Amino acid sequence: MTQKFASACGIDFGTSNSTAGIVAASGAHLLALEEGKLTLPSAVFFNVEEDTMAFGRAALAEYLEGYEGRLMRSMKSLLGSSLMDAGTEIGGRHLSFKNLIGQLIGEVKRRAEQSASQQFDAVVLGRPVHFVDDDQAADDQAQATLEEIARGLGFKEVSFQFEPIAAAHDYEQRIEKEELVLIVDIGGGTSDFSLVRLSPERRGMADRSSDLLASGGVHIGGTDFDKRLSLSGVMPELGMGSLLSNNAEFPNSVFFQLATWHTINFAYTRKMWRTFQDISPEVVDKIRFERLLNVVRHQAGHHLAMRVEAAKIALSDQLMTELDLAEAEKGLVAQISRGTFENAIAQETRRVCNAALATLSQAGVAPEAVNTLFFTGGSSAVPALRHTLAAAFPSARTVEGDHFGSVGCGLAVVAQQRYG
Structure with a gap:
């Protein structure tokens, strides 16, 4: 017998990964989006050789296989x-980022419908508390x-729901008593917080406005940690x-482009190559300059960025890791310590913690009053962040959510409440 699904779903379009969730008889759950996996990396690869487009893990695989x-x-x-x-510009064609985002979300929708064996005509989309800091018009x-x-x-x-509030809906499905909870959602692009009062008695109520005490956030996330590392x-x-x-510093723009996920491709422009040609006679460190040229010449910036991301993840469990820089120079390896990483992100760590405390200030609640810190988002495992937040909220216990699934499941719960 085919299971009947609701016509509404929740979609968490993330900076690094995307998910889609629904509520069925067994409760809220995520839909498989790629070869049985519940997440789809938010990646698109345009294969110029075969004039095709790939998404998710398949996109990353084609890139790593060396397709143009x-x-x-x-x-x-x-x-x-x-x-x-x-x-x-891709293969001589201009594509707007709006169109590219639409194709990626459209692929999430198509795969979710295929997984659920039905179409969806209503959606609750997750959104950060602030897409853009301190600019309401841009937000x-x-x-x-x-x-x-x-x-x-x-x-x-x-319709939309703040991502940390969606995570709160997911967490509330399994608590046994009332709690004052600070939802800490540290994703790829933003760190978002919601201070909410949760309880088993409240979980079925449609109007929860009185239970949301405050929301806040800052435009700092995992990709910023990657950049700093x-x-x-x-x-x-x-x-x-x-x-x-001539004692001038080597132009920094190319390094910032290569270190920032969504600007890596800007390092491959003709304008950048002209810059290299212009300064080449003035370069003193020819070895490092050749490494840079190798990365840009072979458009290997994403290779390096993936290795940096992997090193960041490894440093959550290890005190030291190796980072392979073969795209720059064969056999070149960088030794990266957790201390190096924590020093690199110290400013971001302080800003994230300050944003969490500012969220409580909105509600006039002291940090000691918080019962629970609920962590979700793929970047919430960074030890420096965890230690800093634990120190700021000394009375709170720590609860681990599904780092990649809590928001998507919570959005599904909200979609059922709104659309049935």
Whole structure:
């Protein structure tokens, strides 16, 4: 007998990974989006050789196999920014970032419908508390862009929920008594917080406005940690910080582009190559300059970025890891310590903790009053962040959510409440 699913779903379009969830008889759960896996990496690869487009793990695989083309990741970070209108050139064609985001979310919708064996005509989309810090007009534009994209994909009903509130709905499904909870959702692009009062008696109520005491956030996430680790541990090996023969510093723009997921492709432009040609006679450190040229020449920036991301993840469990820089120079390896990483992200760590404390200040609640810190989001495992937040909320116990699934399941719960 075929199981009947609701016509509404929740979609968590993430900076690094995306999910789709529904509520069935057994409760809220995620739908398989790629070869039985519940997450779809938010990646698109345009294979110029075969004139095809791949998504998720398949996109990353084609890129790593060496096909000529263009890999796009972390496109969510472009929402609300001036880069949304810029687009990119792929195989001689101009494609807008809005169109690219639409194709990725459309693929999530198509795969979710295939997994559920039915179409969805209503959706609750997750959104960070702030797409853009301190710019309400840009924030509103980011949400409006997402809504326009969703409606263009065939959703007749489109609404939004803050991602940490969605995670709160997921957590509430399994608590046994009332708790004052700070939801800590540290994803690929943002760190978001919601202070909520949860209880078994409240979980079925549609109007929970009185239980949401405050929400806050800051535009810092896992991709920012990747960037800082890359600038600290990798880019100096490619010449960042070196001097030219006239005592001027080597231009930094290319290093920041290569260290930032959604700008890596900007390092491959003709303009950048002209810059290299112009400064080549002035370069003193020829070895590191050649490493940089190798990375740009072979468009290997995403290879390095993936290795940096893997090193970041490894340093959650290890005190030291090796980072292979073969794309820059065969046999080159960087030794990266957890201390190096923590020093690199110290400023971001403080800003995230300050944003959490500011969320409580909105509600006039003391940190000691919080019963539970509920962690979700793929970047919430960074030890420095955990230690800093634990110290700021000394009375709170720590609860682990599904780092990649809590928001998607919570959005499914909200979708059922809103659309039935």
